[in-house]
Amino acid sequence: MVKQLEIEREFGETGLQRWAGIVSEEFLRDLQGKKAFKVYREMAENDPTIGAIVFAMKQFMGQADLVIEPADDSNEARIAADMVSEDFRMLEPSISPELLFQATNFVIFGFSVFEEVYRTSNGRISLARLSYRLPETIERWEFDERGNVLGCYQRLLSGGEVFLPRWKILHIVTPGYSYTPTGRSLLRNAYVPYTFKKHLQILEGIGVERDLVGLPILYVPQTTYKDEAKMAKLRELMRQLRRDEEEGLILPKAAGSNEPLFDLKLLSLSGGRQFSTSDIIERYNQEIAHTLLADLILVGMEARGSYALAREKRSLFEVGIQTCLDAIANALQRDVARTIVGLNGLDTKLTPKVRLVLPRKPTLDELVDLIGAIAKIEAPEDLKNALTKLTRELVGLGGSE
Numbered sequence: 001m002v003k004q005l006e007i008e009r010e011f012g013e014t015g016l017q018r019w020a021g022i023v024s025e026e027f028l029r030d031l032q033g034k035k036a037f038k039v040y041r042e043m044a045e046n047d048p049t050i051g052a053i054v055f056a057m058k059q060f061m062g063q064a065d066l067v068i069e070p071a072d073d074s075n076e077a078r079i080a081a082d083m084v085s086e087d088f089r090m091l092e093p094s095i096s097p098e099l100l101f102q103a104t105n106f107v108i109f110g111f112s113v114f115e116e117v118y119r120t121s122n123g124r125i126s127l128a129r130l131s132y133r134l135p136e137t138i139e140r141w142e143f144d145e146r147g148n149v150l151g152c153y154q155r156l157l158s159g160g161e162v163f164l165p166r167w168k169i170l171h172i173v174t175p176g177y178s179y180t181p182t183g184r185s186l187l188r189n190a191y192v193p194y195t196f197k198k199h200l201q202i203l204e205g206i207g208v209e210r211d212l213v214g215l216p217i218l219y220v221p222q223t224t225y226k227d228e229a230k231m232a233k234l235r236e237l238m239r240q241l242r243r244d245e246e247e248g249l250i251l252p253k254a255a256g257s258n259e260p261l262f263d264l265k266l267l268s269l270s271g272g273r274q275f276s277t278s279d280i281i282e283r284y285n286q287e288i289a290h291t292l293l294a295d296l297i298l299v300g301m302e303a304r305g306s307y308a309l310a311r312e313k314r315s316l317f318e319v320g321i322q323t324c325l326d327a328i329a330n331a332l333q334r335d336v337a338r339t340i341v342g343l344n345g346l347d348t349k350l351t352p353k354v355r356l357v358l359p360r361k362p363t364l365d366e367l368v369d370l371i372g373a374i375a376k377i378e379a380p381e382d383l384k385n386a387l388t389k390l391t392r393e394l395v396g397l398g399g400s401e
Contacts (some may be wrong), residue, residue, distance in 0.1 A: 010146060012146075013145070013146045013147045014147030014148070014179050015147070015179075016143075016147050016179060016180055018141070018143065018147075020140065021139075021140030021142060021153070022140050022141075023180055023181065023182045025180060025182075028191075031188070036109075036185070037109060037135060037136045039191070040108050040109055041108070043108075043187050043190065043191070044108045044187065047194060047197075047198075047288075050194065050288060053288075053289065053292050054108065057104060057107055057292075057321060058101050058104050060317075060318070060321045060358065061097075061100050061101075061103075061104050061321060061324065061328075061356075062097030063359055064097075064325050064356040064357060064359075065356070065357050065358075065359060066088060066095045066354070066355075066356060067354070067355040067357055068081050068088065068337075068352050068353070069081065069352055069353040070353075071350050071352055071353065072350075074350075076346065076350055077350045079350075080346050080350040080352055083126075083340060083344065084336075084340050084351075084352050084354075085352075086126070087126050087127040090126070091127060091130065099114075099130060100356075102114075102132045103172055103328050104324065104328075105135070106172050106324075106327075107174075107186045107324065108185060108186075109135040110135075110177070110182050110183035110184050110185040110186075110188075111171065111172060111173045111174070111182055111183040112132070112135070112170075112171075113135070113152065113164070113169055113170070113171055113172075114132055114133065114169065115130070115131045115164055115169055115170075116130060116168050116169065116335070116336060117130070118343065125340070126340070127336065127340055130170055130336070133154055133164070137154050137155050137156075138152050138153070138155075139154065139155045139161060140152070140153050141153075141181045141182075142163070149166055149171070150165070151164050151165040151168075151169070152169070152181070168339075169335065170331055170332065170335045170336055171331060171335060172327060172328055172331040173327070174327070175323050175326070186291075186292060187291075187292075189291035190291045190292065193284040193287040194284070194288060196284060197281055197284035197285070197288075200280060200281060200284075201281065203277075204277045207277075216241050218234060218237075218238060220234065318358060321358060322358055325356040325357075325358065326355075326356070329354045329355050330354075332354045333351060333352070333353060337354055338351045
């Protein structure tokens with residue numbers, strides 16, 4: 001027989017690699033600890049492709065509608081839902097879209113943290129605001145013996161630290177990585193193509209700069225070659241040899257009997273490269289977009305693609321966006337709505353359901369089918385007019401006939 005205590009006991013732990021409150025799951029040194037924040041911020045703010053993808057994701061998420069649903073059909077559940085709806089409606093900034101733009105930073109850094117600030121009025125505890133805390137300021141996490149998060153320590157500008165308990169923070173992590181408080185940046189899989197692309201762009205810039213010059217080679221007499229002082233000046237000359245408005249070289253010339261004393265020539269680069277850097281950089285752009293299901297933004301850039309292809313890619317992109325919105329909604333329900341209900345003396349089982357839903361516009365094929373169906377149905381004229389008006393609004397032509 002299994003004892004009652006053994007049924008209720010938890011034997012294992014999360015297994016999260018952590019030392020002194022710092023998560024150490026990453027195996028690449030450049031992405032460990034605080035260094036990761038700098039790398040991911042550079043990727044999001046410096047790379048045009050990643051910047052466009054992150055901007056598109058934030059714009060999509062910012063259009064989401066907030067839906068609050070009672071936990072059940074009881075009167076108490078409706079009271080709890082009304083309470084949470086009122087707090088979310090009066091929140092500054094509002095849930096959509098201002099706060100969503102900050103919440104979606106978990107796409108870049110792997111997690112987002114907001115401190116929940118409450119106020120008491122007329123015997124009611126309500127949510128005053130959700131204050132965003134920059135990921136770079138989160139120094140370490142507090143865990144229990146099972147690896148569950150108890151809160152986090154934030155570094156203040158004054159140099160001190162403040163502890164943010166778990167019950168007082170809205171903690172959003174990347175979907176599928178809830179076992180670690182730092183989540184996993186959605187840019188992580190794009191790090192390798194981004195690194196090679198960045199390196200290749202630097203080499204490409206150097207190559208353009210040295211165009212018409214090629215690899216600089218300077219022949220010097222043996223006596224000069226052995227003179228360290230002169231060689232240091234010549235090395236500096238070689239380092240400064242580049243294409244600009246002051247370019248040019250003056251070299252001594254051994255004049256012969258039939259050679260002019262002065263001779264002016266233009267040095268040019270002969271031959272070409274065996275590869276196209278543009279094609280390679282474009283390939284890295286595609287790999288970056290693929291990791292975020294966002295190659296929609298590349299459709300049409302290669303003189304090929306179709307409406308059907310763009311529609312399918314948009315649908316796939318929206319699926320990824322909705323998954324991220326579900327992560328935000330689940331965190332709002334677990335960390336905010338549940339706390340509001342509990343602080344006001346209600347059973348937390350009555351916590352309402354929180355959803356963030358993307359507004360969906362019908363496709364062209366769906367609109368054509370709808371118009372055909374309206375024309376065929378036998379219905380009162382006022383109903384047909386109402387359906388026609390709705391269809392025109394969906395198309396974007398307005399409600400007038």
